[in-house]
Amino acid sequence: MGLLSPSVSITQYRVEGQLPSPVNEQVTAALQNNTINEIDNDASEQTMGWTSFDDPYRPDFEGSRFVIDTAWVFSLRIDKKSIPAKVLKKHYNMEVAKRLAESGRDYLSKAEKKQIKEHVLTVLNMRIPATPNVYDILWKYEEGLLWFFTNLKAANEALETLFTRSFKLRLVRLFPYTAGLQAGLSGPEQDALDQLKPTLFME
Amino acid sequence: MLDIAVAYRRYQFIGDEFLTWLWYTLEQDARLLTRIDPEIAALEIGNRMVFENRYRKDNEETVTIKGEEANMDEGLLALKKGAMVTEVNLVYRSGDQEWRFNLKGESLNLSSLRVPETGKIETREDIEGAVIEKTYLYDKIIKLINVLFQYFIKLRISNEWSTKTVPGIRKWILSS
Numbered sequence: 576m577g578l579l580s581p582s583v584s585i586t587q588y589r590v591e592g593q594l595p596s597p598v599n600e601q602v603t604a605a606l607q608n609n610t611i612n613e614i615d616n617d618a619s620e621q622t623m624g625w626t627s628f629d630d631p632y633r634p635d636f637e638g639s640r641f642v643i644d645t646a647w648v649f650s651l652r653i654d655k656k657s658i659p660a661k662v663l664k665k666h667y668n669m670e671v672a673k674r675l676a677e678s679g680r681d682y683l684s685k686a687e688k689k690q691i692k693e694h695v696l697t698v699l700n701m702r703i704p705a706t707p708n709v710y711d712i713l714w715k716y717e718e719g720l721l722w723f724f725t726n727l728k729a730a731n732e733a734l735e736t737l738f739t740r741s742f743k744l745r746l747v748r749l750f751p752y753t754a755g756l757q758a759g760l761s762g763p764e765q766d767a768l769d770q771l772k773p774t775l776f777m778e
Numbered sequence: 779m780l781d782i783a784v785a786y787r788r789y790q791f792i793g794d795e796f797l798t799w800l801w802y803t804l805e806q807d808a809r810l811l812t813r814i815d816p817e818i819a820a821l822e823i824g825n826r827m828v829f830e831n832r833y834r835k836d837n838e839e840t841v842t843i844k845g846e847e848a849n850m851d852e853g854l855l856a857l858k859k860g861a862m863v864t865e866v867n868l869v870y871r872s873g874d875q876e877w878r879f880n881l882k883g884e885s886l887n888l889s890s891l892r893v894p895e896t897g898k899i900e901t902r903e904d905i906e907g908a909v910i911e912k913t914y915l916y917d918k919i920i921k922l923i924n925v926l927f928q929y930f931i932k933l934r935i936s937n938e939w940s941t942k943t944v945p946g947i948r949k950w951i952l953s954s
Contacts, residue, residue: 578909578912578913579899579905579908579909579912581892582890582891582892583888583891583916584887584888584889584890584891585887585888585889585891585916585920586885586887587886587920628909629902629905643906643909643910644906644909644910644913646909646913648909713909713913722916722920726882726885726887726889747782748782748786749886750785750786750789750790750793750884750885750886751789751790751792751793751796751883751884751886751927751931752780752785752786752788752789752792753782753785754886754924754927754931755789755792755927755931757928758927758928758931758932759928760931760932760935764932764935767935768931768935769780771789771792771934771935773791773795773833774791774795774939774940774944775833775860776798776857776860776862776944776947776948776951777857777858777859777860777948777951
């Protein structure tokens, strides 16, 4: 579900820290250095990286194309290959049978079986295309806010990892406790927040 | 500050209490919402509410009430048994425009957010305008929820919570 979809999910974040000036150039460089790499025809199972919001299969951050009004808009793309278990089993068994016939033995060691499984996975990963998933991001730098257009746990964790690696800034997910800290509380009020215990409306 | 994962789990009850308080306030004290922000008064409970009893090990149940004409008595009964509102569908209207969305207590995540219709995207150049328009419409709901939550959290850590709000909510639940 992307930013322009008829129905969206949003996870709110606060971005802590400042980028060195000039910020647009900094962001361009960070996005380019962590752009998604294609893994089709490659043995990798999964990859993630930044991509263009308006053209997620041809990432291009030249000319600050990600700047819209006062926000930066781009996307996180996670590509993953999923080999069906039955396909993996079939190719593994075929390879085991072939190895046994070649060696003239009637058993394989644990290490040999592990090696065959890895080999089969590599061969299959080279043959199947990765499934791309694209999640949009809107970053209001001046306000220190970022909206991530999904609530999926794995995607949020991927965003937090890649964002920190790319921009060297801290990304804080806003949920009741962290949103409470954002409410302009005084020191004693923050202590009171830390001490809260659940209310039982009905004893 | 606490580790984020620890803080998420330890304080998820705050979000459930927030949604329970919000339902009570919408039902019983709508004038308070007008005082927080006149725009919030246009907020209504939508077509879905989820109730969970997280803290009573002997009575862990989830009750989901769905439908435009949902019978909220079942919800009050769940509260009576010690449950809290953990997720709610809300509707916000301004003029002839309507926003609908689900709000989850433990995360404050928004989902299934539908905003008033925006212009059609026919060319690549339309995308920028559409993003600006959609951002404005999302921002309206996000600001509304954030203002409400900020009011709630200050109330929650004040004495007023235990002396006035909790007895009021208890009375409302028992009156059903």
